[in-house]
Structures are given as structure tokens and as C-alpha cells.
Amino acid sequence: MFTKPRSAVRLSSEDAIVQLADLFRLMGDPTRLRITLVCLDEPISVGEIAVCLMLSPSLVSHHLRLLKAARILRAERRGKQIFYSALDEHIRCVIDDMVAHVGEPLDIEEAD
Amino acid sequence: MFTKPRSAVRLSSEDAIVQLADLFRLMGDPTRLRITLVCLDEPISVGEIAVCLMLSPSLVSHHLRLLKAARILRAERRGKQIFYSALDEHIRCVIDDMVAHVGEPLDIEEAD
DNA sequence: GCAACATATGAACAGTTATTTGAATGTTGG
DNA sequence: CCAACATTCAAATAACTGTTCATATGTTGC
Numbered sequence: 001m002f003t004k005p006r007s008a009v010r011l012s013s014e015d016a017i018v019q020l021a022d023l024f025r026l027m028g029d030p031t032r033l034r035i036t037l038v039c040l041d042e043p044i045s046v047g048e049i050a051v052c053l054m055l056s057p058s059l060v061s062h063h064l065r066l067l068k069a070a071r072i073l074r075a076e077r078r079g080k081q082i083f084y085s086a087l088d089e090h091i092r093c094v095i096d097d098m099v100a101h102v103g104e105p106l107d108i109e110e111a112d
Numbered sequence: 113m114f115t116k117p118r119s120a121v122r123l124s125s126e127d128a129i130v131q132l133a134d135l136f137r138l139m140g141d142p143t144r145l146r147i148t149l150v151c152l153d154e155p156i157s158v159g160e161i162a163v164c165l166m167l168s169p170s171l172v173s174h175h176l177r178l179l180k181a182a183r184i185l186r187a188e189r190r191g192k193q194i195f196y197s198a199l200d201e202h203i204r205c206v207i208d209d210m211v212a213h214v215g216e217p218l219d220i221e222e223a224d
Numbered sequence: 225g226c227a228a229c230a231t232a233t234g235a236a237c238a239g240t241t242a243t244t245t246g247a248a249t250g251t252t253g254g
Numbered sequence: 255c256c257a258a259c260a261t262t263c264a265a266a267t268a269a270c271t272g273t274t275c276a277t278a279t280g281t282t283g284c
Contacts, residue, residue, distance in 0.1 A: 016214070017149075021142040023210055028137025029242075030130050037129070046261060059243060061262055071213075080251055080260055090213035094206050098135055101183075101202035102128070141272075158231055171273060173232055192230050192281050 026070050027094075031055065032063045039073050040092055043083035138182050139206075143167065144175045151185050152204055155195035 027033050034053050050057045064084055067073040074087045139145050146165055162169045176196055179185040186199045
């Protein structure tokens with residue numbers, strides 16, 4: 001079936017694809033992506049995120065739970081507040097690559 | 113020395129975020145991600161994709177339209193058939209990064 | 225032109241998901 | 255323990271999305 005591994009991507013199992021798609025789906029919601037971006041800069045509390053993005057704390061918490069479960073963000077308690085930040089640097093890379101993709105000029109003639 | 117911008121990501125406008133989220137959302141469906149992965153290897157026709165992934169040609173076509181509109185894939189007609197392939201290399205990078213993220217061991221203690 | 229094949233389109237259904245609202249849990253300092 | 259604050263949970267609604275089916279468009283060779 002697949003014969004040409006030109007990339008590091010080698011996804012044999014169905015599970016791996018579903019898991020990967022899950023991560024993309026999570027970042028596919030504008031609200032969640034905004035939350036993720038804010039957390040990339042530095043650890044930030046739930047309340048701060050809510051104020052910063054003009055969202056209800058409840059909604060922010062809801063999304064944070066999903067992002068934490070997917071290991072995109074990590075939580076760290078400091079007193080009353082809980083600060084969230086990126087779990088590793090890969091997410092930043094993923095976003096940077098995608099931004100580069102968006103910025104790519106339409107140099108190739110397309111078959112529309 | 114300036115210290116803050118650790119990432120190339122600088123998304124001021126709402127539009128840019130929505131556009132970015134749109135790309136992630138598209139890759140967030142397992143079927144669409146599988147189609148994308150197959151197209152990364154080499155140009156492949158709609159029918160071949162359908163057979164290869166055991167999907168109806170109609171469904172494949174639906175997804176391809178979205179992927180093409182988002183400039184993730186490009187279409188090229190060869191006789192009766194239409195071959196699809198990745199529009200640029202960024203998508204491959206994005207997926208590779210995400211795979212690396214998944215493979216990341218749980219080295220950091222988490223606040224669950 | 226017509227038949228056969230390849231892909232695209234549109235409507236409709238089923239399942240999922242983001243958001244809101246209100247209450248509940250947990251933490252700190254007196 | 256109590257009050258005040260921060261976060262989380264749960265149920266309900268509204269909107270979206272993937273899939274299927276049937277039909278249409280487009281291409282090739284006779």
C-alpha cells in the first residue's frame with residue numbers, strides 16, 4: 001500500500017491516526033487555539049485567560065480540561081490560582097509551521 | 113536584550129486565528145487526515161484514494177474539495193482522472209511535529 | 225452524438241460539539 | 255469554622271459536521 005516514506009511520518013496503526021487527528025481537532029477551534037496561543041507565552045491563570053480573551057471562566061476551564069487531557073498544556077497550582085502553560089515546544093513548532101503554510105504565496109497555478 | 117518573543121507566532125488579527133484554526137480543524141478528522149497522508153507520498157487519483165482507504169469516491173471527493181480549498185492539497189488533471197498531492201512541504205512538517213509531540217514521553221510531572 | 229468511466233455536487237440524516245447557565249468543589253486568610 | 259475568591263463540574267440548548275444517497279458534470283473513445 002504505502003511505499004514511499006519521504007517523511008518521518010510513519011503511521012501504521014489506526015490508533016495513531018485517530019490520536020493525531022484528535023490533537024489537530026482540538027486546535028481546530030478558534031477559542032481553543034486562542035487559549036493555546038496565550039499559554040505559549042508564559043504560564044497564565046484561568047481567570048487571566050478569561051479576562052484577556054473576554055470569555056467566561058467556565059468556558060475557559062472547559063477548554064483547558066481538554067487541552068490538558070491531550071497533553072498540549074500543563075497545569076500548575078500557585079496558591080488560589082492555577083497556571084497553564086505549553087507542555088513542550090512541539091506545539092509551538094506545529095503552529096509556526098502552519099503559519100508559514102498560510103503565509104505561503106500562491107506561487108503555483110492551481111486547477112480550480 | 114529583548115526576551116519575550118520566543119516564537120515566530122505573531123497573530124494579531126482575529127482573521128488569522130480563524131484561518132489557522134480552520135486548517136487545524138480540517139486535519140482534525142481521521143478520514144481527512146488519512147487522505148492527506150496518502151497524498152503526501154505522491155500524486156494519487158480520487159479513485160485510488162477511495163480504494164486504498166476503503167471509502168466511497170463521493171466521500172473522498174467531498175473531503176478533497178475542502179482540502180483543496182484550504183490549499184492543503186492541489187489538483188492536477190491527467191486524462192479522465194484527477195491527481196491530488198500536497199501543495200507545499202509545510203503540511204508534512206506540521207504532521208511530523210505533531211507526531212513528535214505524541215511520541216514525547218511523559219517526562220514532566222503533571223498536576224492532575 | 226452516444227456510452228462508459230471518473231469525479232463532483234446537493235440535499236438530508238445522524239452524531240458530535242461549543243457554549244451557556246447555575247451550582248459545587250477546593251483554596252486561602254482571618 | 256467561615257467568608258471570599260478561583261476553578262471545576264453538570265445539564266441543556268444551539269449549531270455544526272461527517273457521511274450517505276442520488277444526481278449531475280466532465281472526459282475519453284467509438
